[in-house]
Structure formats: structure tokens, C-alpha cells
Amino acid sequence: MMKAQFSDGQRVVKPFWSPLAAGVVLGLVLLLSFLLSGHGLGASGAVTHVVAGAGLVLAPEATQANSYLRPMVADGNPIGSWITWEVLGMVIGGGIAAFMAGRFRVQLDGQCSLGSGRRVTQALLGGILAGFGARVAGGCTSGLGLSGAAVLGISAFVFLGVFFAVGLLAGRFVKGV
Amino acid sequence: MFPMHESGMVSGLVCGVLFGFVLENAGFGSPAKLTAQFRLTDWSVFKVMFTAIVVAAAGLWGLRVFGLLEADSLFVPQALVMASAVGGALIGLGFAVGGYCPGTSMVGMASGRLDALVFVVGLFIGTTAFAGLYGDAIRAMMAVGAMIDGDTFADVYGIADPTMLAIMAVFLVAVFYLGSWFERRGPGPVTAEQAVAGAQ
Numbered sequence: 053m054m055k056a057q058f059s060d061g062q063r064v065v066k067p068f069w070s071p072l073a074a075g076v077v078l079g080l081v082l083l084l085s086f087l088l089s090g091h092g093l094g095a096s097g098a099v100t101h102v103v104a105g106a107g108l109v110l111a112p113e114a115t116q117a118n119s120y121l122r123p124m125v126a127d128g129n130p131i132g133s134w135i136t137w138e139v140l141g142m143v144i145g146g147g148i149a150a151f152m153a154g155r156f157r158v159q160l161d162g163q164c165s166l167g168s169g170r171r172v173t174q175a176l177l178g179g180i181l182a183g184f185g186a187r188v189a190g191g192c193t194s195g196l197g198l199s200g201a202a203v204l205g206i207s208a209f210v211f212l213g214v215f216f217a218v219g220l221l222a223g224r225f226v227k228g229v
Numbered sequence: 230m231f232p233m234h235e236s237g238m239v240s241g242l243v244c245g246v247l248f249g250f251v252l253e254n255a256g257f258g259s260p261a262k263l264t265a266q267f268r269l270t271d272w273s274v275f276k277v278m279f280t281a282i283v284v285a286a287a288g289l290w291g292l293r294v295f296g297l298l299e300a301d302s303l304f305v306p307q308a309l310v311m312a313s314a315v316g317g318a319l320i321g322l323g324f325a326v327g328g329y330c331p332g333t334s335m336v337g338m339a340s341g342r343l344d345a346l347v348f349v350v351g352l353f354i355g356t357t358a359f360a361g362l363y364g365d366a367i368r369a370m371m372a373v374g375a376m377i378d379g380d381t382f383a384d385v386y387g388i389a390d391p392t393m394l395a396i397m398a399v400f401l402v403a404v405f406y407l408g409s410w411f412e413r414r415g416p417g418p419v420t421a422e423q424a425v426a427g428a429q
Contacts (some may be wrong), residue, residue, distance in 0.1 A: 067421045068262075071273045072405075074255035075280020081251055082285040085244040087292075090232035091304035092285075093248050095332035099352045103360065120363035134241040139335055141245020146339030148246070149253035155425050158341040161260055162328060165428045175344040178327015179334065179351015180358070182320045186331055187359035188371065189316020194248075194332040196306055196313065198278060202285035204381045204393050206308040211317040216275075218321030223267030229260045229328045229344075229428035 066153035082202055089134060092199020096186035098139035100124070105131030120187075162229035171229070231298045249336050258340040259424035260328025267325060270415040272408025279401045286397065290390055305381060310374030327351065328428075 068074070085093050104124040107115035115121050124130050150156040162171040186192040189211055191200065197215065200208025255277050256262045265271035292298040306313075324330050329337055329348045337345030359367075382388040412418055423429075 063425075065421050065425050068256035068273075068424075069251075069254045071255070071276035072280060074251060074273075075277040076284055078248075078251045078255070078277060078281035079284025079288070081244065081247040082281055083288040084247070086285070086289060086303055087231040087298075088233055088235045088240045088244065090234055090236070090302060093244060093332075095330075095335060096352065096356070099331065099349075099356050103353060103356045107360075118360050118363070120360040132238070134236040137238045137241030138245035138248070141242040141247075142249035142252070142332065142335045143245075143339045144242075145246035145249030145251075146253040146258060146336035147249075149250045150258065150340035153254070153421070155253070155258075155421055156341050157425050158343065159427050160343045161337070161427045162344055163427065171344055172347050175327045175329075175347040176351045176354075178323040178325075178329065179348035179353075180323070180355040181326065181351075182323030182329070182331055182334075182348075183352035183355025184359045185316045185319025185323060185355070186352075187316075187356055187363075188319060188367070189313050190309070191306060191316075192320055192331040193278075194330075196316075198282060199304075200306040201282040202289065203303050203305045204286060204383065204390060205305045206310070206376060206380060206382060206385060207306045207313040210310055210313040214314045214317035215321040215324075218318045219267045219325050220269075222322050222325035223264065226325050228264040228267075228325050 064154045066155070079202075082199065085199075086202070092195065092202060093138065094135050094191060094195030094199065095139055095142070096183070096192040097135040097195055098133075099183060100187065101130040101133050101136050105129045165229055166227065174228070231292060232302055248332075249339060252333060252336045253340055256419065256421065256424055257333045258336040258342065258345070259419065260337065260342070260344065261428035262419040262424050263330075263333055264325065264328055265419050269411050271418040272404070272412055273418055275404050276408055279397070279404050283394070283397050283401050287394055290394060308376035308380040308385065309371055310376070312371040312373075314374075315370065323351075 082092055104121045107121055108125045108129050160168055189196050197208055197212045266274035320330055327348050331352055334345045334348040376385050378385045382393050383390055
């Protein structure tokens, strides 16, 4: 049984899993993903497929003419792909975990430390950088870093090394949250 | 014989729900906890990620040795050194600035964080911008340092998989020792209550 901790009158916030426990379970989920589908877990690929799929509906000519999106929409709308279902599942699973543990709270996290205007600006800028970067790398921390490393891909280790090095360095100069 | 090549809705939803459930329980919906890794005060990100990588890699290797997993049947990302490095740098910068990476922003959003929703909007803008700018210049940059001999350490450097697994296991133990040492010297890992209260 997990020990419940009380933070205020009504809310019971359960502690996070230990990193070892969370890591072992995450490794088993990643293994399951490989055994079921033949590929690992991901995240940014869903954004790409939604962009391509929405583009096909909203601006079909521009999407068909775009050299990056064209191959994705060649066989119809990619919005119902495995990765978009997986990311929808992530939001559901994350929500279930947060609700079950008393950790669901609507908030602008980082508002106290940065102020709301700056927090929104930085979150948007960070998302733009990460979205662009994920397309350059062909995956993000999940799809390339985590899943690629599990199959001993060279790209994954290059990605993780640079990702952490730049994060460490940038963390010295930028106040994140 | 694995893999089962189940690439439909049910397979995606099952993997995704479990993935999101574990990430939130690890504390990775919280930007304060995530970025504490870069301040070296909370090593949960390294510990969880490297444990998961070693568990999955060892499991896949074991299943292959026992003949339950078809050889060369899994997706391995193409070894593009420059693309991985530049993309990794941009995502690392985005993480330091915005507080999330793409997957953790989904979980942050699911736990009620509006800043994570803003980050996700940014992901769509960044992806669209990439598609708009994609052309010969980006293609040429991405092709720099492409490995022609293959995509894994076994293919390119002849390092056998068990050797790689052993190196990764040693690294994992080192991360736990080093991380716990740093955590004892600082304020310690971000707790669930601190995460729910938001970054201060």
C-alpha cells in the first residue's frame, strides 16, 4: 500500500512511485509496445500526423504540395495511425493516474516562479523548439531516445547525450519554471 | 513468435494508456520535477529513463536468444548523427525553456496543467514550421554523418549486444549512485505535494 499524505483539508496527494519502480514498469510497457507493434513508444509523431491530417482537410493543395507532408498523406489521412491513438491513450492514462492519486489540479504551473505572461511565452517557445527539433531528429525523447536506445540504435544515444548536455547548459542560463 | 504487428487502434490505446499512467506516477507531468534534473537536484528523469531502457533492451535480447522474437523485426531509427544531434539540442533547449518534452507535455496537460497545453500548441507550430521550411537545405543538414553500415552499435562498430547491455547496466548503476549522492546534498527530489502545488 502506498502511504497517503495529507496536504490540506480535502486533498489527499499520493506520493510518486520510486524511480526504480517507475523505471521497471516503464521498461515493461516499452517491451510490450515492441512485442505488440514491432516499434516502441512515441509522442511527437502524433503531432506530425495531426498536422498532416488537418492540413489535408483544411488546405489540401498546400499539404499535397509540401515535400515533407506529401508522403504522409499519400495513402489517405494519417490521423488514425497507431501513434495518434497511442498519444490519445497517454492523455487518458496520465489523467487516470493524476485523478487516482489526487494530483489532478488545473493550474498554470510556473506562474508563481515566472509570472503568467512569461510562463505562457516560455511554454509556447519551448514547444515550438521541441516540435521543430523532433522533426529534425525524426523523433523525441520517447520515440527516438527511449525506444531507440532499447533497440541499441546509435541515433538514440547521440540524441540523449546532446539533449541532456544542452538541457544542462541551457538550464544554467534560462530560468525554466 | 513476436512481434505481433498489431498497429491498430486497440494496440495504440493500450500502450498509450499504460505509458501515460506510468509517466504521471513517476512525476513527469510536473515541469518543476522534470527541470530539476537539469539543476541536478532530482535525478528521477535519468533514473527512470535508463532503468526502462535497460529493462526493455535486456527483455528484447532475452526473447531473441530464446527464439521468441524474430531477428531484425523491430523498428530501429536510422543512424543520422547530425540530425539526432541538432534535434536533440533543440529539444533540450525547448525542455529548459518550456519545462517539458513532447511526451511529458501530454501528461502535464492530462494532470490539469495549462502551461503544458500551451507547450503542445507550440509543438504544432514548430512541426508546421518545419514542414514549411523543409527543403534541400534541411535535407542536406540531416544527411550529414549518416552511417552507411547500419543503425546499431553491432552493425557499425561490431559491439555485440550483450557487451552493450553490460555497459548500459554499469552506466545505470553509476547514475543511481551519482544521482542519489547529488540528491542528498541538495533539497532532494521534488515530492508529489510540491509538484501539485506548482513550481515556486
